[in-house]
Each structure stands twice: as structure tokens, then as C-alpha cells.
Amino acid sequence: MTATGKPLPLAPHGPDFGNPLASSQLIPLFSPFKLGPVMLPNRIVMAPMTRCTATEGVPGEGVANYYRRRAENGVGLIISEGIGVDHAAALGTGTLGETNLPVLHGARAFTRWKEIVDQVHAGGGRIFAQLWHQGPVRMPGTGPHPDALSCRPSGRWGPLCGNTSASAQYLAAVRVQTPPMTESDIADVIAAYGRTAANARSAGFDGLAIHGAHGYLIDSFFWAATNARNDAWGGSLRARTRFACEVIKEVRRVGGGLPIAFRFSQWKLQNYEARLVDSPTSLEALLCPLAEAGVDLFDASTRQFHLPAFTGSVRTLAGWAKHLTGIATMAVGGVGFSHELKESFAGDVLAADNAKVAAQAIECGEFDLIGIGRALLADPAWVGKLRTGALLPNFRTSMFTEANQDL
Numbered sequence: 427m428t429a430t431g432k433p434l435p436l437a438p439h440g441p442d443f444g445n446p447l448a449s450s451q452l453i454p455l456f457s458p459f460k461l462g463p464v465m466l467p468n469r470i471v472m473a474p475m476t477r478c479t480a481t482e483g484v485p486g487e488g489v490a491n492y493y494r495r496r497a498e499n500g501v502g503l504i505i506s507e508g509i510g511v512d513h514a515a516a517l518g519t520g521t522l523g524e525t526n527l528p529v530l531h532g533a534r535a536f537t538r539w540k541e542i543v544d545q546v547h548a549g550g551g552r553i554f555a556q557l558w559h560q561g562p563v564r565m566p567g568t569g570p571h572p573d574a575l576s577c578r579p580s581g582r583w584g585p586l587c588g589n590t591s592a593s594a595q596y597l598a599a600v601r602v603q604t605p606p607m608t609e610s611d612i613a614d615v616i617a618a619y620g621r622t623a624a625n626a627r628s629a630g631f632d633g634l635a636i637h638g639a640h641g642y643l644i645d646s647f648f649w650a651a652t653n654a655r656n657d658a659w660g661g662s663l664r665a666r667t668r669f670a671c672e673v674i675k676e677v678r679r680v681g682g683g684l685p686i687a688f689r690f691s692q693w694k695l696q697n698y699e700a701r702l703v704d705s706p707t708s709l710e711a712l713l714c715p716l717a718e719a720g721v722d723l724f725d726a727s728t729r730q731f732h733l734p735a736f737t738g739s740v741r742t743l744a745g746w747a748k749h750l751t752g753i754a755t756m757a758v759g760g761v762g763f764s765h766e767l768k769e770s771f772a773g774d775v776l777a778a779d780n781a782k783v784a785a786q787a788i789e790c791g792e793f794d795l796i797g798i799g800r801a802l803l804a805d806p807a808w809v810g811k812l813r814t815g816a817l818l819p820n821f822r823t824s825m826f827t828e829a830n831q832d833l
């Protein structure tokens with residue numbers, strides 16, 4: 427929302443990239459921000475992006491340089507790609523066929539992540555580890571422990587008629603009902619988050635980012651379509667936050683004061699149109715328990731950051747999270763491009779001059795930080811180019827995998 431109460435306007439892409447005025451409108455993006463003990467030099471955050479480079483859970487050799495280049499080129503904070511927590515069913519093939527995903531346990535993976543963190547620091551940057559458990563999204567029979575049952579609160583993957591990019595082969599494999607998680611399964615997973623958070627702290631990460639979005643495990647406890655439990659882990663929205671709260675508390679317990687970011691979303695990989703909550707009151711019921719459990723930053727994952735979250739108000743999802751909880755928030759989705767993430771799967775998208783809309787929202791206090799995904803895949807020097815008004819890159823669909831070869 428703007429100070430005048432009007433929706434955030436989207437500028438057309440293109441013509442004024444070279445205009446020196448563009449950089450003065452961007453000034454709010456380049457102001458520092460203190461997140462707990464971590465001082466960020468600007469408001470630009472590299473969003474978590476899975477790169478599929480790992481061998482037996484160990485990130486590829488080029489990954490340290492990949493993150494270092496973004497740090498050297500002015501990204502204020504990097505959130506790592508999703509890192510599987512230390513649990514047998516944390517990782518497997520995902521909706522888009524992702525494999526070769528990293529972990530942070532075992533000497534080789536730990537050492538590689540330590541190298542990555544050291545390189546980011548040497549490049550002048552800061553990096554949080556994204557802690558990830560795929561839960562119901564993990565394709566059964568895949569990943570490092572194919573025999574492990576995928577973790578699902580109620581044995582369901584999700585509604586089978588949702589708008590998803592998943593392949594027919596994937597859908598056939600996941601639609602089978604499985605046994606719901608038991609009390610001891612739940613306790614094991616919470617402990618796994620704690621072990622991985624402790625490893626992240628030892629490896630020197632500057633903060634911990636919990637993936638609670640997109641239909642993965644934590645989100646599947648929030649979502650009524652995947653959580654039909656009638657015990658203390660299900661029922662009301664408040665009860666459905668319990669699992670996330672226990673994870674947050676465990677991560678906080680071992681985190682040694684590192685700041686905790688928590689990503690949540692309305693949309694799910696099982697259904698892009700899904701909605702967890704339909705009103706600010708429900709959003710408050712979702713977020714306030716998480717805030718009390720120890721979140722320092724809410725990362726409101728949307729596909730288009732500027733859109734109103736609910737009818738009747740122009741406030742964005744990140745804006746509501748900040749308004750309702752008083753906690754710092756990050757918006758994400760669509761900065762730098764004419765089309766959102768899911769449309770990039772179907773074809774190339776053009777650069778868009780919309781970062782100034784995010785800058786304006788930060789200036790108005792709507793949210794505090796802005797996440798940048800595809801633009802930082804397309805160009806490690808994107809932040810500098812934005813700042814100086816240089817031509818910004820378009821996003822080619824091939825960049826999803828191209829960057830794996832040329833990190």
C-alpha cells in the first residue's frame with residue numbers, strides 16, 4: 427500500500443532504464459536494515475533457489491563461487507537454496523523433477539557448506555541457511571533413502587484437481603494415500619530441524635531460514651487440505667500452527683541467537699490457486715503464534731509481490747504480516763520481470779522496471795526487505811545494474827538449468 431492508500435502501481439517495463447532518475451527512486455532499496463544482530467547494507471535479499479548440483483547431498487564445487495559472486499555484487503542478504511534437514515524423508519524428487527538436493531549433515535556436506543559460507547563472507551556478504559523438509563511433496567521411493575515413507579500429516583499429498591506444474595508421472599506416484607505421521611514421526615522431524623540448525627550455526631551461517639511454504643511439510647500442517655488430523659496437531663487454524671511453532675522453538679533453542687526467518691505462502695505446488703487464509707483475521711491467527719514462538723522475519727512468498735492480499739484493501743501479504751505482527755517482513759515475487767515465476771516455466775519473460783515499486787513500498791513502511799529470485803539467477807551483477815540504471819536481463823526458460831552449468 428502507498429501512503430495515499432492507492433494500490434502499488436506497476437510501471438511498464440523498458441524505456442527508462444537509462445534514466446538517472448531511476449536510481450533516485452531506488453534509494454530506499456539501498457538503505458541499511460538491522461535484523462536482530464545482523465546489519466544488512468541494503469534491502470535486497472537473494473531468494474532461496476534450489477540448484478540441483480549436489481552429489482550425495484554435497485553441494486557442487488561451483489556453488490561457493492556462485493554465492494560469492496552475488497555477495498560481491500551487492501546483494502544485502504543471501505538465503506541459501508533449500509537444504510534438507512537431517513531426516514530420512516526430508517528430500518526426494520519434487521514436483522518439477524528436482525533431484526541432487528543438498529543436506530548439511532555428514533562431514534563432506536558440512537565442510538562444503540562451511541566453504542560456501544566462508545566465500546560469501548570473503549565477498550562481503552551474509553547468508554542464511556534455508557531448512558527444508560519436503561513432506562508430502564517428496565515423490566515416494568525417491569531421494570537418498572527411497573524406502574522412507576514420505577511425511578504427510580494425514581497421508582494426503584493434496585487435492586488431485588489443483589492447478590500444478592507437476593508431471594503426470596509424478597502425480598500418479600504421489601496420489602496414493604499413505605499412513606499419517608505418528609507422534610514419534612513428528613518428534614523425530616522436529617529433532618531433525620534442531621540438528622540441522624545446530625550444524626548451520628557451526629558452519630558459520632548468519633541466520634536460519636525455515637521453509638514453511640509452498641505445500642512442503644510445515645505448510646502441509648497449516649493447510650486444511652493436507653491436515654485433517656483431529657489430535658493436537660490438527661483442527662483449528664491455531665492448532666495447525668503447532669507443528670511450525672515446535673520447529674521454530676527447537677531451531678531457536680539451538681540457534682545461539684541467530685535470527686530466524688520464516689517463509690509462508692498462500693500458494694502451494696499442489697495448487698497454485700490455494701489459499702491458507704481468506705482474511706486478515708485468519709492471517710493473524712496463523713502468524714501470531716509463529717511470532718511468539720520466535721520468528722524475527724516473515725518472508726511472505728507470493729508470485730507477484732505488489733498484489734493486494736485480500737479483497738477490500740490494497741495491502742500486500744508482506745504488508746499484512748508486518749501490520750499484524752509488528753515483525754520485520756520481506757516481500758518477494760516478480761521483481762525485475764514482466765511475468766511471474768510459473769509463467770517462466772512456459773516461456774521466456776521480459777525484464778520489467780518494477781523494482782522502484784518495491785522501493786516505494788519500503789519507503790512507506792509496507793514491508794522491509796525485497797526478495798529477488800530469477801533476476802539473480804539471470805545475472806549475478808543484477809543489483810549493481812539496477813542501481814546504475816544499466817540494462818537489466820530478460821529471463822530465458824533455459825536459465826533454470828543453464829545456471830547449473832555456469833554458476
Ligand SMILES: Cc1cc2nc3c(=O)[nH]c(=O)nc-3n(C[C@H](O)[C@H](O)[C@H](O)COP(=O)(O)O)c2cc1C
Nearest residue numbers: 473474475476507508758759760761767798799800
Ligand atoms: C530455480 C528456482 C528454485 C527455487 N527454489 C526454491 C527453494 O529452494 N526454496 C524456496 O523457498 N523457494 C524457491 N524458489 C522460489 C523463489 O525463492 C522465489 O520465491 C520465486 O522465484 C519468486 O521470485 P522471483 O519472481 O523473483 O523469481 C525457487 C525459484 C526458482 C526460480
